[in-house]
Amino acid sequence: MPVFLDATSADFEVEFTKLLNAKREDSPDVDAVVADIIADVRARGDQAVIDLTAKFDRLTLTADTLRITDDEIAAAIAQVSTEDRTALELAAARIRAYHARQLPQDEQWTDEAGATLGWRWGAVSAAGLYVPGGLASYPSSVLMNAIPAKVAGVGRLAMVVPTPDGVLNPLVLLAAQISGVDEVYRIGGAQAVAALAYGTDTIAPVDKITGPGNAFVAAAKRRVFGKVGIDMIAGPSEILVVADGDNDPEWIALDLLSQAEHDESAQSLLITTDAAFGQAVADAVEKQLETLQRAHIAGPSWRDFGAIITVPDLATAAALTDRIAPEHLELCVGDPEALSKNISHAGAIFLGQWTPEAIGDYVGGPNHVLPTARSARFSSGLSVLDFMKRTTIARMTPEALRAIGPAAERLATSESLEAHGLSVTARLKKLND
Amino acid sequence: MPVFLDATSADFEVEFTKLLNAKREDSPDVDAVVADIIADVRARGDQAVIDLTAKFDRLTLTADTLRITDDEIAAAIAQVSTEDRTALELAAARIRAYHARQLPQDEQWTDEAGATLGWRWGAVSAAGLYVPGGLASYPSSVLMNAIPAKVAGVGRLAMVVPTPDGVLNPLVLLAAQISGVDEVYRIGGAQAVAALAYGTDTIAPVDKITGPGNAFVAAAKRRVFGKVGIDMIAGPSEILVVADGDNDPEWIALDLLSQAEHDESAQSLLITTDAAFGQAVADAVEKQLETLQRAHIAGPSWRDFGAIITVPDLATAAALTDRIAPEHLELCVGDPEALSKNISHAGAIFLGQWTPEAIGDYVGGPNHVLPTARSARFSSGLSVLDFMKRTTIARMTPEALRAIGPAAERLATSESLEAHGLSVTARLKKLND
Numbered sequence: 014m015p016v017f018l019d020a021t022s023a024d025f026e027v028e029f030t031k032l033l034n035a036k037r038e039d040s041p042d043v044d045a046v047v048a049d050i051i052a053d054v055r056a057r058g059d060q061a062v063i064d065l066t067a068k069f070d071r072l073t074l075t076a077d078t079l080r081i082t083d084d085e086i087a088a089a090i091a092q093v094s095t096e097d098r099t100a101l102e103l104a105a106a107r108i109r110a111y112h113a114r115q116l117p118q119d120e121q122w123t124d125e126a127g128a129t130l131g132w133r134w135g136a137v138s139a140a141g142l143y144v145p146g147g148l149a150s151y152p153s154s155v156l157m158n159a160i161p162a163k164v165a166g167v168g169r170l171a172m173v174v175p176t177p178d179g180v181l182n183p184l185v186l187l188a189a190q191i192s193g194v195d196e197v198y199r200i201g202g203a204q205a206v207a208a209l210a211y212g213t214d215t216i217a218p219v220d221k222i223t224g225p226g227n228a229f230v231a232a233a234k235r236r237v238f239g240k241v242g243i244d245m246i247a248g249p250s251e252i253l254v255v256a257d258g259d260n261d262p263e264w265i266a267l268d269l270l271s272q273a274e275h276d277e278s279a280q281s282l283l284i285t286t287d288a289a290f291g292q293a294v295a296d297a298v299e300k301q302l303e304t305l306q307r308a309h310i311a312g313p314s315w316r317d318f319g320a321i322i323t324v325p326d327l328a329t330a331a332a333l334t335d336r337i338a339p340e341h342l343e344l345c346v347g348d349p350e351a352l353s354k355n356i357s358h359a360g361a362i363f364l365g366q367w368t369p370e371a372i373g374d375y376v377g378g379p380n381h382v383l384p385t386a387r388s389a390r391f392s393s394g395l396s397v398l399d400f401m402k403r404t405t406i407a408r409m410t411p412e413a414l415r416a417i418g419p420a421a422e423r424l425a426t427s428e429s430l431e432a433h434g435l436s437v438t439a440r441l442k443k444l445n446d
Numbered sequence: 447m448p449v450f451l452d453a454t455s456a457d458f459e460v461e462f463t464k465l466l467n468a469k470r471e472d473s474p475d476v477d478a479v480v481a482d483i484i485a486d487v488r489a490r491g492d493q494a495v496i497d498l499t500a501k502f503d504r505l506t507l508t509a510d511t512l513r514i515t516d517d518e519i520a521a522a523i524a525q526v527s528t529e530d531r532t533a534l535e536l537a538a539a540r541i542r543a544y545h546a547r548q549l550p551q552d553e554q555w556t557d558e559a560g561a562t563l564g565w566r567w568g569a570v571s572a573a574g575l576y577v578p579g580g581l582a583s584y585p586s587s588v589l590m591n592a593i594p595a596k597v598a599g600v601g602r603l604a605m606v607v608p609t610p611d612g613v614l615n616p617l618v619l620l621a622a623q624i625s626g627v628d629e630v631y632r633i634g635g636a637q638a639v640a641a642l643a644y645g646t647d648t649i650a651p652v653d654k655i656t657g658p659g660n661a662f663v664a665a666a667k668r669r670v671f672g673k674v675g676i677d678m679i680a681g682p683s684e685i686l687v688v689a690d691g692d693n694d695p696e697w698i699a700l701d702l703l704s705q706a707e708h709d710e711s712a713q714s715l716l717i718t719t720d721a722a723f724g725q726a727v728a729d730a731v732e733k734q735l736e737t738l739q740r741a742h743i744a745g746p747s748w749r750d751f752g753a754i755i756t757v758p759d760l761a762t763a764a765a766l767t768d769r770i771a772p773e774h775l776e777l778c779v780g781d782p783e784a785l786s787k788n789i790s791h792a793g794a795i796f797l798g799q800w801t802p803e804a805i806g807d808y809v810g811g812p813n814h815v816l817p818t819a820r821s822a823r824f825s826s827g828l829s830v831l832d833f834m835k836r837t838t839i840a841r842m843t844p845e846a847l848r849a850i851g852p853a854a855e856r857l858a859t860s861e862s863l864e865a866h867g868l869s870v871t872a873r874l875k876k877l878n879d
């Protein structure tokens with residue numbers, strides 16, 4: 014059973030703080046192993062990647078077979094059913110339409126001093142997408158990472174996906190094709206991250222690496238950060254549902270379980286103004302767990318990290334929500350828009366009972382790569398901006414320099430940076446000659 | 447003397463690659479020390495900070511004197527000259543005006559399926575600003591970090607600045623006041639970063655930490671990343687000037703020296719279409735170094751990492767510039783706008799000979815916290831967005847769910863995530879009842 018809390022009880026603050034601080038993930042310390050793998054790939058390039066793939070994926074490759082060919086991709090994709098393809102294409106179109114609206118504007122203006130100022134956005138030239146192998150190899154994640162990159166204008170998008178024992182995942186390859194991925198390599202682990210960051214004879218280096226992965230992949234991304242850009246390191250998934258009593262307990266139970274089934278470390282929380290409804294949801298969860306295919310995962314997650322919190326009113330719900338800063342937030346209340354305006358910290362908000370979080374995982378349009386572990390306090394989900402960067406622009410006229418240059422000279426002097434000041438002084442002198 | 451390269455020579459590619467890969471910074475490995483300091487602050491809070499400040503800054507504090515009081519700030523600021531205050535206020539006004547234009551827009555729309563989608567931007571609730579002590583304690587950096595945070599809408603901005611032997615820096619405190627900093631603590635080092643990230647009895651925790659610092663501060667920021675957000679870890683400063691022969695060699699020499707004087711590891715590069723002009727700049731640098739106050743810093747930087755590269759044309763200059771991806775880029779050519787359009791990777795561009803980079807350090811308006819070490823390929827300078835985060839919004843109507851829900855069910859099934867699918871199925875069933 015999950016923990017039941019009541020926001021009006023004397024020990025609530027202690028219990029709620031305990032819930033917030035619960036450590037849900039033990040990251041194994043693989044940093045030394047990963048450091049060796051990266052050093053090996055930097056030193057031996059393709060051959061290191063080939064040797065490590067033989068060791069970890071039981072797959073013998075050569076430099077010529079690291080890349081999955083277009084013919085192989087076409088043959089794999091031919092196995093995909095029409096229904097799956099249609100669903101994936103609908104998802105891709107909706108994700109593309111949403112992300113296209115995120116494209117930022119360049120700006121340029123001339124101010125009253127005569128200075129022309131502005132900025133210009135540009136895409137990262139080359140990006141790498143890590144896709145896990147095996148059970149966590151999700152075509153939807155390929156769409157969610159690759160489409161924003163291509164909408165941003167990334168010229169070269171290289172994907173790596175391990176294929177243990179050589180088995181290709183047709184839906185993952187179809188998602189890559191639909192998204193416009195340019196190159197696919199059948200490699201994974203820290204060696205794939207190292208190959209993307211530093212390049213090998215066969216794999217050209219990229220500038221940014223995104224995508225989920227296991228502890229080795231996460232450690233490798235941390236290590237190559239600086240040499241290339243990376244996205245956030247995702248923790249276990251979370252959902253918070255805020256619901257009044259006017260909901261179907263079964264729907265809410267399934268929404269909670271759709272996070273719990275991801276991972277034994279996932280967390281599903283319910284805040285409700287109706288204690289009896291909370292109990293009904295708990296009962297509905299137990300009933301679903303009797304038959305759910307992934308009950309062996311969802312059960313432990315719900316038991317160990319789930320919670321049902323009863324609150325006296327929605328204002329309390331909003332305040333607790335901000336302290337949780339959930340990755341996914343469902344607002345199943347009479348006026349979800351109004352409640353959402355009182356909440357500052359959440360990765361994604363799903364408004365009303367007709368918007369199950371699973372819609373957002375696949376076909377809603379917004380990205381499903383979202384900040385976990387309370388990081389919605391300071392970070393955002395993946396977007397087109399993650400594949401772009403901004404260059405600031407400034408142009409002074411002689412008049413503009415005459416107007417604002419003396420202040421720069423003064424500040425340079427106060428910071429004892431003489432050459433800074435002289436670079437302005439020399440120009441002002443010419444103007445005054 | 448710096449290295450002289452000619453883009454048309456046979457060994458250019460080898461020499462240029464060597465220049466690109468030159469290791470300019472040896473970061474001492476202070477990670478173990480920093481881990482201990484952070485653990486100490488987490489365990490003992492204020493008392494650990496007090497003990498470490500006594501040890502490193504030779505300053506005896508109590509919990510009551512960690513914070514610099516408003517009266518102390520007022521007394522220190524009273525020492526600032528009118529000229530310095532006026533210059534700082536001009537800089538602040540221009541930085542504020544530039545950054546105000548970066549405030550992003552919320553969006554919301556309803557698509558043809560009937561789904562209401564969008565996003566909402568919000569500010570980080572609390573941010574911490576690290577300001578180095580001693581020689582690198584720059585009031586301009588206070589403005590450049592604090593003003594974007596306040597423009598973003600950060601409610602609580604806490605600044606930490608070590609005051610070795612108890613000496614306050616009046617201009618730094620004035621910059622904090624002008625920028626709207628809410629709290630100032632006289633602490634520094636890894637202990638200050640730990641206090642901001644985890645909080646103590648006296649210092650409430652923040653959500654994001656920005657600002658430059660030494661190796662201990664950088665290591666501490668890396669360690670607390672995840673618990674809080676951080677800005678980039680800045681490397682030594684760089685400038686690339688692209689100039690034709692129609693420039694004053696002395697101006698360009700001073701621009702190059704204004705980076706070189708920051709740090710012996712700084713790098714100043716000149717690309718020119720005119721070999722004789724390149725030599726004239728080299729001569730002008732040597733002449734300036736005879737009298738420059740910081741010649742002991744600028745000289746080694748120029749000698750060890752400076753370079754003058756002669757190119758046959760501006761197209762070659764643009765191509766090399768993208769490979770360098772410089773932090774600061776000056777385009778001192780006849781049509782700098784045209785040249786800038788051929789360049790993809792630079793932190794900040796200064797157009798034309800009347801725009802010395804030093805203007806951007808102080809009063810131009812754009813931020814002077816910029817990506818170093820070629821990271822302009824994938825990252826941007828500090829901006830208002832660094833203190834904001836985006837929450838995505840989705841609302842389905844029953845009709846919208848009927849339209850796109852089946853695709854979500856299909857994809858959930860293909861990913862073996864049964865509860866995801868069932869959360870949609872249960873709702874569609876109700877619609878079809």
